[in-house]
Structures are given as C-alpha cells and as structure tokens.
Amino acid sequence: MKRNRIALLLVPLFPAMLAAQERNTEGPSGDWTKRVHPIPEVTVVGQRPIKEIGVQQTKFASAALKENIALSMADVLAFNSSIFVKSYGRATLSTVAFHGTSPSHTQVTWNGMRINNPMLGMTDFSMIPSYFIDDAALLHGTSSIGETGGGLGGAVKLSTKPAEANGFGLQYIQGIGSFKTFDEFLRLTYGDAHWQVSTRAVYSSSPNDYKYRNRDKKENIYDDEMNIVGQYYPTERNRSGAFKDLHILQEAYYNTGRGDRLGLNAWYIRSNRELPVLSTDYASDRSFENRQREATLRGIVSWDHLRRNWKIAAKAGYIHTWMAYDYKRDAGNGTMTPMTRSRSTINTFYGQAEGEYSIGSRWLFTASLAAYQHLVESADKNIIKQDGNQAIVGYDKGRVELSGSVSAKWRPTERFGMSLVVREELYGTDWTPIIPALFLDGVLSERGNLVAKASVSRNFRFPTLNDLYFLPGGNPDLQKENGWTYDAGLSFAAGKTGKYTLSGAASWFDSHVDDWIIWLPTPKGFFSPRNLKKVHAYGIELRAGLNVALSKAWRLHLDGTYSWTPSINESEPMTPADRSVGKQLPYVPEHSATVTGRLSWRTWAILYKWACYSERFTMSSNDITLTGSLPPYFMNNLTLEKGFSFRWADLSLKGAINNLFNEEYLSVLSRPMPGIHFEIFIGITPKWGKKKT
Numbered sequence: 001m002k003r004n005r006i007a008l009l010l011v012p013l014f015p016a017m018l019a020a021q022e023r024n025t026e027g028p029s030g031d032w033t034k035r036v037h038p039i040p041e042v043t044v045v046g047q048r049p050i051k052e053i054g055v056q057q058t059k060f061a062s063a064a065l066k067e068n069i070a071l072s073m074a075d076v077l078a079f080n081s082s083i084f085v086k087s088y089g090r091a092t093l094s095t096v097a098f099h100g101t102s103p104s105h106t107q108v109t110w111n112g113m114r115i116n117n118p119m120l121g122m123t124d125f126s127m128i129p130s131y132f133i134d135d136a137a138l139l140h141g142t143s144s145i146g147e148t149g150g151g152l153g154g155a156v157k158l159s160t161k162p163a164e165a166n167g168f169g170l171q172y173i174q175g176i177g178s179f180k181t182f183d184e185f186l187r188l189t190y191g192d193a194h195w196q197v198s199t200r201a202v203y204s205s206s207p208n209d210y211k212y213r214n215r216d217k218k219e220n221i222y223d224d225e226m227n228i229v230g231q232y233y234p235t236e237r238n239r240s241g242a243f244k245d246l247h248i249l250q251e252a253y254y255n256t257g258r259g260d261r262l263g264l265n266a267w268y269i270r271s272n273r274e275l276p277v278l279s280t281d282y283a284s285d286r287s288f289e290n291r292q293r294e295a296t297l298r299g300i301v302s303w304d305h306l307r308r309n310w311k312i313a314a315k316a317g318y319i320h321t322w323m324a325y326d327y328k329r330d331a332g333n334g335t336m337t338p339m340t341r342s343r344s345t346i347n348t349f350y351g352q353a354e355g356e357y358s359i360g361s362r363w364l365f366t367a368s369l370a371a372y373q374h375l376v377e378s379a380d381k382n383i384i385k386q387d388g389n390q391a392i393v394g395y396d397k398g399r400v401e402l403s404g405s406v407s408a409k410w411r412p413t414e415r416f417g418m419s420l421v422v423r424e425e426l427y428g429t430d431w432t433p434i435i436p437a438l439f440l441d442g443v444l445s446e447r448g449n450l451v452a453k454a455s456v457s458r459n460f461r462f463p464t465l466n467d468l469y470f471l472p473g474g475n476p477d478l479q480k481e482n483g484w485t486y487d488a489g490l491s492f493a494a495g496k497t498g499k500y501t502l503s504g505a506a507s508w509f510d511s512h513v514d515d516w517i518i519w520l521p522t523p524k525g526f527f528s529p530r531n532l533k534k535v536h537a538y539g540i541e542l543r544a545g546l547n548v549a550l551s552k553a554w555r556l557h558l559d560g561t562y563s564w565t566p567s568i569n570e571s572e573p574m575t576p577a578d579r580s581v582g583k584q585l586p587y588v589p590e591h592s593a594t595v596t597g598r599l600s601w602r603t604w605a606i607l608y609k610w611a612c613y614s615e616r617f618t619m620s621s622n623d624i625t626l627t628g629s630l631p632p633y634f635m636n637n638l639t640l641e642k643g644f645s646f647r648w649a650d651l652s653l654k655g656a657i658n659n660l661f662n663e664e665y666l667s668v669l670s671r672p673m674p675g676i677h678f679e680i681f682i683g684i685t686p687k688w689g690k691k692k693t
Contacts, residue, residue, distance in 0.1 A: 050364045053409050053417040054439025054453050056140040056487050056507055058543065063598075065130045067607070067639070068656060068681055069175050069185040069202065073133065073158070074125035079609045079637070081138055082541055082563030082592050084616075085125070087667045089674070091208065091243035091273055094126040097588050099141055099509055100537030100567030101153030105461060107144060108156045111265055111300050113317045113350050114148055118374040118399070121464035123156075127269060127294075129202045131185055132249050134161045140541070141485045141509050142457035145437040148370075149403050149425045150461040152483060152513055153537075160265060162253045163198040165191030171685045178677035181206035194257065200249040208241035208276075210674035213664055216279040238674070239285040241276035245269075263302040270295050278670040287330040296321040300350075310357045317350035341382035349373040364409040372401040376465050395469040402426040415443040427462040430480070435459060444490075453507075454488040463529070467517060473528040481531075483513035495547075504544040511537045516571075518620075533571030535585065539564045557598040564591055569620065580620035587668075589613040603643040611635045618669050633665030647687070654681040
C-alpha cells in the first residue's frame with residue numbers, strides 16, 4: 001500500500017521526463033519544437049547505403065519505441081506494421097505472423113544474437129519492453145537471409161546503442177493505469193570521451209482484473225413462476241490474470257578513439273504471471289492456480305574494429321532461461337493438489353565473427369559465421385509411478401547450430417545495384433543445401449526517388465527441440481521445412497525541405513514452403529507434429545508516411561500500412577474427411593491495416609493509433625460453425641502529452657486512452673480483451689551539471 005502511495009505522488013512528474021530526454025538529445029539549437037518534431041530532409045538517391053541493396057525492410061522511429069513505458073514490442077508491431085500480432089492480452093504470450101507464416105517462421109535477433117526459444121522456435125514479444133530497444137526493423141521475406149537463416153516469413157532485428165551521454169544523467173518515469181496497473185522506468189547514464197554506461201530498469205505489475213462481457217455464456221432471466229423470459233450475456237472479470245515483470249538492462253561501451261570499441265550488454269528478466277481463466281470455464285478461480293514463472297539472463301560482449309574501408313567484429317554471448325509452469329486444483333478438501341509441475345532450463349552459448357571489405361563505393365564484400373550451442377532440459381516432475389517414485393517425463397537434449405554467410409554487393413552506377421548472398425547452416429548433424437539470395441534495385445526516376453527492388457531466395461527451417469522430442473507427441477522423423485520466396489516492390493520519397501516529406505512503398509511477395517510442420521491431434525488423445533506437403537503464402541504490402549510543417553509551431557505526422565496475405569494449404573488431403581486443403585491457415589488474417597497520426601504544437605502533442613485485423617479462422621478447415629472463426633476487430637488508442645522545461649529539470653505529463661470506443665474483441669479464442677482503459681505517465685529528467693540560463 002505504501003508503494004502505491006509513493007507511485008501516486010510521483011505520477012504528476014512522469015511524462016515530462018520523456019519530452020525532456022528527447023530535447024536533451026536533439027542538439028543545442030534554438031526552437032524546442034523544431035528539435036523534438038523535425039521534418040526530415042528528403043533522402044538523396046545517390047547516398048543509399050550499399051548494404052541495403054534490394055532489401056525490403058520497415059524501420060521503426062524512435063518515437064514509436066519510446067511512446068510510453070507500458071508498451072512491449074508486441075504493441076509497437078501491432079500499431080506500426082501490418083503483421084498480425086496474436087496476443088492473449090497484456091503480460092501474456094504475444095507472437096507474430098509475418099508474410100502469412102507461423103510465429104516460429106519469424107527469426108528475432110537482439111544485438112545480433114538470435115533469441116528465439118530453441119524449444120518452441122518462437123519469441124514472446126510481450127517479454128520485450130520497447131524502452132529497452134533503441135533500433136528496430138522488420139526484414140521482409142528474403143531480406144532476412146542477410147541477417148540469419150530460418151526466417152521463412154522474415155526477421156525482426158532489435159538492438160541497443162550507446163546512450164551518447166555527457167556526464168551523469170537520470171530519467172525516471174511513473175505510470176498508473178486502470179486495473180491498479182503500475183509501470184516504473186528508471187535510467188541512469190554516464191558518458192565521457194571514451195565511456196558510455198547505461199542502466200535501465202522496468203517494473204510492471206497489475207491484478208489485470210478488467211471487466212468484459214462474456215459472450216461464451218448465457219444467463220437466464222426468470223419470472224416469478226420460474227419461467228425463462230429472457231437471456232443475457234453476463235459481465236465477468238478477467239480472473240487469475242495478475243502479473244509482475246522486472247527487467248534490468250546493463251550496458252557499457254568503451255571507445256578507444258582509434259577505431260576500436262568494446263561493448264557489454266546484460267539483460268535480466270524475472271516474470272511471475274498467472275494465466276487467465278478461459279471465458280468458457282465455469283470453475284471458481286479459488287479452486288485452482290495456473291501460474292507461469294520465468295527467469296532469463298542474456299549477455300553479450302562485443303568488439304568492433306573499424307578502418308576506412310574494412311571492418312571486423314566479434315561477439316560472444318550466453319542465454320540462461322529457467323521456466324516453470326504450475327497447475328494446481330482443489331482436491332475437494334481445501335488443499336491445492338499439483339496437477340502439472342513443468343520445469344525447463346535452457347542454456348545457450350553463442351559466438352559470432354564477421355567482416356566487411358569495400359572497394360571504393362562500388363563493391364562491398366561481407367562474411368559472417370555464427371555458432372550456437374543449445375542445452376535444454378524439460379520435464380513434468382509431477383508424475384508418480386505405481387511404486388511411489390517420481391517419474392520424470394520430458395527430455396534432456398543438446399544441439400549445435402552453425403550459420404555462415406558470404407555476400408558481394410555491387411553498384412556499377414548510382415542508379416543500379418545488385419547483391420548476392422550465399423548462406424549455409426548446420427543443425428545437429430544435418431546440413432542445409434546452399435541457401436542463395438539475389439537482390440536487385442534500381443532508380444527508375446530521380447524525381448521523387450522512385451526505386452524498384454526485387455529479390456529471390458531459398459530458405460530452410462529445422463524442427464524445434466519440442467517438435468522432435470516433446471513427450472508425449474514429439475516426432476524425431478520430421479523433415480526440415482524448405483521453400484522459395486520471391487519479393488518485388490517500388491518505393492518513393494518526395495518533399496520540400498522544411499515544409500513536408502511524403503514517402504511510400506508497395507511490395508509483392510510469393511512464398512512456396514514444402515514440408516510445413518503443424519501439430520495435429522492423434523487417436524491417442526494428444527497432439528503430434530507432422531510435415532504437410534505445401535503451403536502457398538502470397539500477397540501485397542503497402543506503406544505510406546507524411547510529415548508536414550503546418551506552421552512555425554504546428555507539425556503533423558501520418559503513417560499507414562496495409563497487408564493482404566492469403567496463406568493457403570495446398571497439400572494433399574491426409575484423410576477422406578480432411579477439409580483443410582485450399583483453405584487459409586488458422587490465425588492468419590487475410591487483411592490487416594494500421595494508421596498512426598501525431599499532431600504537435602509547441603510542447604503539446606496528441607497521438608492517435610488505429611489498427612484492424614480481418615476474420616481469423618481457428619480451425620484448419622475454416623469451418624465457421626460454433627467457434628471456428630473470430631470476427632474482425634478494430635483497435636483505437638489516443639494519447640495527449642505535454643512537456644515542461646525548468647532550469648533544474650525537464651518534466652513530462654502524458655495521458656493515454658486505450659480501446660477508445662470500448663470495443664469487444666478477441667485476438668485468441670476464449671480470451672476476451674479489456675475494454676476502454678486509461679493510463680497516466682509522469683516523468684522527470686534532472687539537469688545535472690548544466691548551466692542555468
């Protein structure tokens with residue numbers, strides 16, 4: 001209770017800190033509004049990075065990543081890209097479907113190290129605070145080959161960078177929201193000519209007991225004679241959905257000033273989350289406990305050696321993850337009896353070396369070799385044999401993974417470039433065939449910077465350790481998935497410096513994947529993975545952005561995305577009753593779109609975010625009877641913020657309204673999402689060691 005009182009006292013000081021930090025890093029020019037909300041200059045075609053020849057990518061602005069402390073990377077992706085984020089609610093599993101594929105087909109790297117769970121193959125984006133990410137980009141389809149293998153849909157590239165501090169710095173943000181939700185953010189920095197040190201901490205907690213209308217249940221209305229005269233959907237609370245998440249990120253960089261930089265990144269996660277009750281469950285939340293806990297440490301040490309036309313770098317990393325899942329039920333005598341007691345331990349050792357060499361401005365050669373050693377122990381320790389001894393059901397396995405690539409990038413003229421990437425990978429004792437990727441781009445018109453891009457690649461993804469060894473159901477005879485992907489697109493950028501910029505992109509993709517892995521029910525009562533014959537995913541993606549200086553003080557920024565993504569099962573029927581052939585894959589929306597708009601005036605700003613997803617099928621047959629599909633839904637969020645600048649500190653105040661129109665929607669079957677809810681953020685950034693004017 002004391003902690004809550006302290007938080008309430010700090011709330012009025014919270015969002016100002018954000019605006020202040022942005023002002024401090026924008027430079028020493030005069031007008032505050034120009035520093036915080038600049039109109040970027042139009043990109044010059046001749047200065048396009050040679051490393052990005054033909055690459056289809058979406059980069060996220062710093063403002064999107066740092067919008068408020070409550071955001072995870074799942075929220076950032078949902079409102080700033082057209083990929084589908086499958087979420088069970090805040091502080092619950094959030095995964096992505098990229099280019100019509102499954103979550104395990106999206107590779108995720110953090111400072112170059114792949115962080116996909118080797119057991120499941122996917123990444124939980126709800127466990128990645130956006131405040132811990134300084135740079136983020138989506139690599140669409142074939143573009144992921146240059147970063148890592150296995151991304152049949154693409155890759156999400158996340159990284160941090162030095163704080164660029166001068167002396168000591170502090171930033172503290174306090175957030176208070178509906179459902180007794182508290183979010184706290186602290187950053188300490190120190191920097192000089194050689195050192196950049198940063199410590200970040202995020203703590204979030206909430207009972208998460210929001211109200212919702214349960215449309216999976218009906219209550220009867222009786223008259224005085226106990227005749228049913230009507231029915232209604234009851235209003236219930238999200239039961240057993242509380243969470244407590246702690247994240248600490250420690251970074252230190254040392255720059256010798258002679259072209260060498262040493263770096264250390266250490267990220268600690270401690271999470272304790274209840275798993276909410278399904279809307280179809282009639283049991284009392286006091287009769288059971290459903291809890292998931294996790295402790296993860298990720299660490300990377302790095303060395304970069306830079307010269308005028310060449311660069312070499314080396315990294316070493318380690319990931320330790322301990323996960324626990326406990327399910328207990330009341331045995332009827334008031335005693336909670338363990339039903340499931342799952343424990344998993346993952347240790348991953350990582351090393352990578354890479355180099356670049358350029359010949360003038362026309363040639364760039366790169367090479368990279370990465371190695372991972374996974375050691376996984378997973379078991380349900382609650383099964384007892386007839387003799388009374390404990391029977392551990394699970395697996396204890398290790399796997400070595402190697403991934404090497406070489407590339408040559410050539411730009412014979414300022415208007416044309418091409419790139420060839422060749423990658424090969426080893427998983428255990430199984431090598432992939434050569435993985436080639438060819439990229440082309442060319443300037444069709446210098447007026448408007450109209451650029452055409454095209455690429456083609458082969459790719460492979462190996463089964464995860466759970467696919468192979470999970471008990472019961474693992475299938476050690478699974479084949480690796482493989483396929484070809486084709487991408488083509490156009491982009492443009494136009495504008496007038498200091499007045500407006502307009503940019504946009506349109507791309508088409510076509511992906512054919514053989515031996516697609518999917519878990520299916522078996523006659524024995526459990527699920528087991530199998531290789532489907534083929535999945536065909538294709539579609540278009542659109543992006544547009546507009547920045548306008550409406551006057552000396554007014555700024556307008558608009559962004560929009562749209563995606564059309566059929567993802568069709570084209571395999572042969574497995575049985576005469578198989579109705580999945582020719583149908584959209586489950587939980588892959590065919591249409592998705594987002595719009596964000598920001599209007600600012602001096603130290604005021606208002607932000608509106610909108611996202612929508614079309615119908616998603618929950619069954620491979622696309623049968624819409626009973627619970628076979630989830631209806632389309634729209635999300636609307638609104639934020640108002642104000643910055644204050646004093647001689648002793650910068651303050652910020654921010655208020656957010658989420659689900660503005662109180663829409664009833666589901667992202668996952670039987671997992672209702674919260675209606676309209678609110679957040680207030682207060683921030684402070686002291687001006688230590690700065691001259692008062």
